[in-house]
Amino acid sequence: MLAELEAHSEFRGEVRAWCKEHVPTNWMHRMSGASVEESLAFQREWLAVLREGDLAAPHWSAEWTGRDYSLLEQVVIAEEMARAGAPRLGVYFISLFHTYGTLVHSGTEEQRRRHLPAILDDGEIWCQGFSEPSAGSDLASLRTRAERQGDVYVVNGQKVWSTYAMHARYCLLLARTDPDAPKHRGISYFLLDLETRGVEIRPILDLTHRQEFCELFLTNVEIPAECLVGEENQGWRIANSTLSTERSLILLMPVEQLRVAFEMLVDLAHNVPGPGGKPAIQDVGVRRDLVDLHAEIANLRLLVNRMLSQLLHSGGDGPESSIIKLYYSEVLQKFTKYCTELGGLKAQELAPWLGAAPYVSGVWELDFLNSYTWTISAGTNEIQRNIISEHALGMPREPR
Amino acid sequence: MIRRTQTSELDVNELRETIREVLGREAGSDRTRHAMSHPVGHDTKLWEVISELGWTGIAIPEEYGGAGTSLVELGVVVQELGRCLAPCAFVPSVVFFGGALLVAGTSDQRAKLLPRIASGDLLASVALVGTAGRCEPGGLGIEIEDRGAELSLRGTASYVPDADVAELILVAGRTREGDLALVVVETGLDSVEITPQPLFDPTRRFSRLDLHDVVVPREAMLDPTDSGARLHESLIDLGAIATACDSVGGAGQVFESTLKYMKERHQFGRPVASFQALKHRCADMMMRVEGSAVSAARALEAFAGEYADARVAISEAKFFTAESYTHVAQEGVQMHGGVGFTWEYDCHLYLKRAMLNQALLGDSRWHRDRAANALLGEPAQA
Numbered sequence: 001m002l003a004e005l006e007a008h009s010e011f012r013g014e015v016r017a018w019c020k021e022h023v024p025t026n027w028m029h030r031m032s033g034a035s036v037e038e039s040l041a042f043q044r045e046w047l048a049v050l051r052e053g054d055l056a057a058p059h060w061s062a063e064w065t066g067r068d069y070s071l072l073e074q075v076v077i078a079e080e081m082a083r084a085g086a087p088r089l090g091v092y093f094i095s096l097f098h099t100y101g102t103l104v105h106s107g108t109e110e111q112r113r114r115h116l117p118a119i120l121d122d123g124e125i126w127c128q129g130f131s132e133p134s135a136g137s138d139l140a141s142l143r144t145r146a147e148r149q150g151d152v153y154v155v156n157g158q159k160v161w162s163t164y165a166m167h168a169r170y171c172l173l174l175a176r177t178d179p180d181a182p183k184h185r186g187i188s189y190f191l192l193d194l195e196t197r198g199v200e201i202r203p204i205l206d207l208t209h210r211q212e213f214c215e216l217f218l219t220n221v222e223i224p225a226e227c228l229v230g231e232e233n234q235g236w237r238i239a240n241s242t243l244s245t246e247r248s249l250i251l252l253m254p255v256e257q258l259r260v261a262f263e264m265l266v267d268l269a270h271n272v273p274g275p276g277g278k279p280a281i282q283d284v285g286v287r288r289d290l291v292d293l294h295a296e297i298a299n300l301r302l303l304v305n306r307m308l309s310q311l312l313h314s315g316g317d318g319p320e321s322s323i324i325k326l327y328y329s330e331v332l333q334k335f336t337k338y339c340t341e342l343g344g345l346k347a348q349e350l351a352p353w354l355g356a357a358p359y360v361s362g363v364w365e366l367d368f369l370n371s372y373t374w375t376i377s378a379g380t381n382e383i384q385r386n387i388i389s390e391h392a393l394g395m396p397r398e399p400r
Numbered sequence: 401m402i403r404r405t406q407t408s409e410l411d412v413n414e415l416r417e418t419i420r421e422v423l424g425r426e427a428g429s430d431r432t433r434h435a436m437s438h439p440v441g442h443d444t445k446l447w448e449v450i451s452e453l454g455w456t457g458i459a460i461p462e463e464y465g466g467a468g469t470s471l472v473e474l475g476v477v478v479q480e481l482g483r484c485l486a487p488c489a490f491v492p493s494v495v496f497f498g499g500a501l502l503v504a505g506t507s508d509q510r511a512k513l514l515p516r517i518a519s520g521d522l523l524a525s526v527a528l529v530g531t532a533g534r535c536e537p538g539g540l541g542i543e544i545e546d547r548g549a550e551l552s553l554r555g556t557a558s559y560v561p562d563a564d565v566a567e568l569i570l571v572a573g574r575t576r577e578g579d580l581a582l583v584v585v586e587t588g589l590d591s592v593e594i595t596p597q598p599l600f601d602p603t604r605r606f607s608r609l610d611l612h613d614v615v616v617p618r619e620a621m622l623d624p625t626d627s628g629a630r631l632h633e634s635l636i637d638l639g640a641i642a643t644a645c646d647s648v649g650g651a652g653q654v655f656e657s658t659l660k661y662m663k664e665r666h667q668f669g670r671p672v673a674s675f676q677a678l679k680h681r682c683a684d685m686m687m688r689v690e691g692s693a694v695s696a697a698r699a700l701e702a703f704a705g706e707y708a709d710a711r712v713a714i715s716e717a718k719f720f721t722a723e724s725y726t727h728v729a730q731e732g733v734q735m736h737g738g739v740g741f742t743w744e745y746d747c748h749l750y751l752k753r754a755m756l757n758q759a760l761l762g763d764s765r766w767h768r769d770r771a772a773n774a775l776l777g778e779p780a781q782a
Contacts (some may be wrong), residue, residue: 266776282779287772288765294775295695295716302694327687388686389679393659396674 011222012076018086027087031355036211039091039355040167044123046087046356051120055081057096059249061104061153064116071309075252082256087356091164093250095119095126098172101246106230106238111191115170127168129159129192129216130239133166136340137383139174140183140236144218146175146190148232152222153177153190155198158215161377165201165214168194173223174235189235191227198222208259210353210360247321248308251328254359255304258297258335260362264289265339272344280342293338304326319392322384329374329381332359336368412476419480422453429746432603435487441605442523443487451520456494460502464514471704475645475696476495480546482649485603485718485749490564495642496561496635497524498623500570500582503638504623504631505590509584513568525566527557527609528635528761535636535762537580537629542573542611544581551583559760563587563594564606570578570622571611572632580628582635585611601752637711639761641703642717643697644732647721648689651728654750656688658682658732665737678735686730688724695720715771720763725754 024030031039050056054067058077062068069077089096099119101110118124135142144157155175165171171192177184194201198221203211230238255291266281269290274280281287307320339360340347347364354361359374361367375381389395405586424451435443450456459474460466474495485546498517501510516522530539539557542555553573585592592611622631651666659682662673672678689740699717702710729751732742757762773779 009588015504267539278780281776284769284779287776287779290770291712291716291771291775294712294771295720296691298698298713298716299691299695299720302698303690306694323687326683327691382680385680386676388683393679393682393686395659395663395679395682396671398674398676399670 008072008076011073012080014056015077015080016084018055019086022049022053023081023084023086027355028085028354028361031357033352034355036133036167036355040116043087043089043091045354046088047092047120047123050089056120057100059097059246060100060116060120065120074249075256075305078252081356082260085260085358088253088358090356091125091167092119092123094128094163094168095124095252097189097246098128099126099170102229102238104174106189106234108226110226111229113193113211124170125164125168126170127162127165127194127214128170129162129165129171129173131161131261132158133160136345137380139379140187142174142176142187142284144173144175145179146177146188146223148177148225151225153188153225153228155190155192155218155221155223159218160215161213162201163377165194166211170194171216174239177235178233184236186233187235187239189229189238190223190233191229192223193227194223196221196223201364207372208353208366230265240303248304248311248324251304251324252308254332255297255301255328257358257360258331259301261335262294262297263360264362265293265335265342266358268339268342272346273340286342289338293331293335296334296356300327300331319388322379322387323392325374325378326373326381326384326388326389329371332374333368333371336360336371340364340368412472415473416476416480419477420451420454420483423480423484425488427481427486429484432485432487432749436602440565441487441603442489442562445608446486447488447520450488454518455492455663456520457518459494460498460514460518462697464510465518466514472697472700473698475641478642478645479649479652479696482646482753485650485746485753487603489525489565491642491646492525492561492566493517493523495638496526497522497568497570499638500526500622500631500635503634504582504626506619506623508619509622513584522567522630523562523565523569523717524570524776525560525563526570526572526635526639527560527563528632528639529557529559529571531556531558531608533559533759534673535766537572537574537632539576540572540580543573544573544583546575547615549618550615551618553583553611553616555611557609557611559597559606560609562605563609564596564605569609571609572628572635580632580688581624582622582628582631583616583771584622584769585614585616589614591615601749601756601757603749603753604756633711636761637703637714640714640767641696641699643757643760644692644699644714644717644721647725647754648692648696650753650757651689651692651721651725652751654729654732654747655685657746658685658728658735661736672735681731681735683729692721692724709774711774715767715774717760718762718769719758719771722754722758726751726758729754 047056054065057065058069058074067164130139130337146153146155171194173192174187176186177188200217202215204213205211237299268280268284270279272280274283274286304324307324311320343364351363390397426446426776431443435441454467455477457466458469458477459471500508501514515755518644529535529540532539542553542557566587569585569587572581573759575581591612591614597606597608599606664672665672695717699714702713733747736745739745
């Protein structure tokens, strides 16, 4: 894999040159303490620039972007973007990965034509309506109800943890269509226009004192029948099986960014005092800790590349994406916690949030606190461990 | 130099399957336990099979009678041997001795010895460690005296693997001038004394090597134009990689057998494997096993490709895989419960091997410091 990556030096040169020309300089300064609206506008601008360079969605097929990239090229793009310190398109996370993956695997041609170009060309934002107050880890017990009435489904219920719903136009929605079927077999997958009557969105203040995730209240919301994805009652299967590759591709950039982040940690260790007043980088304990983190990051990167090529060869809904998610999120948390601790009291000083920042931004404590979005969302790490032990290791389920 | 050839992942997997199949027949717990109780730890019957199949020559160039593939394939063999704790002198003979000749043997040494390594005819070893078990040059206990056409060696080396069956041992020592040199010594000489050093790991044999004025021709020295210290580092790299591969193989095996046991063993009316508290620990073990596999692969590629950060990759692989192996083997004993504490079950053999691997050729702290120096630069002197 490493050798193959080296072989892409010409392509790498092109991407690097593009980044040099287009990644805005000093954007972190501009985004430091930015309002939600400013951050949103900035991400919209950056998406347009990426679109212009055919780099907005390297994992999308040429049908939608005009250009196909091999997995190795995608890795190279992620590496170069991370090294160039490119902004992160957090608000388009669901649109670029989940909406695309779902529609390509399970949507109709009409759904794809309606929605995919609008994401890249108009910056249409999507959110996810999966979790409910009583259906978190046990997602399949969700109770939001969708009843077919003529040409529409009438939806009633409540969703929670829908990130950026207040900025989104559409929502990937799971709702129960057959309350009498076993819980996994009565769920359907919908594309919900959030401007429909009966949708109410309330942001929730998170522990970093920002408003990113929301509650959705759905009262007699009418969804046209053509907005059903796949067949009725197949929603659980669609949500689970069609997304594993996309879920893993999501991690290409963050993993590469960790390597950049390691350099930030080395800088930090040069600049904070260690025991005895010498720079921490001189301390044997700190040096060993740094090597540990470096080894984990190197392993993670190889693991992601290896598992991605497996996923792409075999397609499949294997446990690979769970393994990668678990590994990444734990390394991220360990890393950001370590940086915060090494930063001492200085790192405890309240600092403004960086809009569009990578997961490791250098505002260590915020990075650390935010790492919980990775260990909790999209199936907590405890759920991932269940999936790994049951699907990869063949261990029996607990009696329920 | 050891060659790096392009090998597809598919070929490597096929090779792995073949080796696993052969070792499933020719090695395994019974054979390992037989060798444990035998005065000689090296299983000659297994060695014949290994030699005949050409594994001994897998990474040796074709001009010396080998198959000429890369270190990656050699790594697969070492992993698979580690999986079944195969009792033979493969790593000392092929990886260390063969590797050393490929790195720094004179053309005469290569022509004479490599074909014998490739065919499995020659068992050999290396003495890189002083009596205190330290593997940096300062810890060496062998003195080399330059007598013009001849060299004389005196002193003691410890923890020499499979010295009891080795015909030749590559000995690291210091000259009067303080330079480090590596010299091939025949164990048949009267002035060479080999004393077994039994370890807690009963599946491996180590010995102390005492040299009482051993006189060898000057030609027995590895390439004298190269720096001895650099060679010594390369040998530690090779040993660290071999240890990492052994750890990956062993961890994989002990993990699989533990899972198998947990699925069969019932308590409270259900398989032990169905308890979430244990399943989560198994998921974590899997992360360590997978992480170890890519870590060792990175080290193999790094050595073969001479990357700038090769030393970082190799030292990181050494401590990460050995510590992961220990973790998985510990969990193996614990999750087997009472039978995990018996001599009859193999868990303890893997735990002992894992602990040995951590200590061999630089312990985890030593390799963390080595990686740190390569990665972050040497620390300023206090």
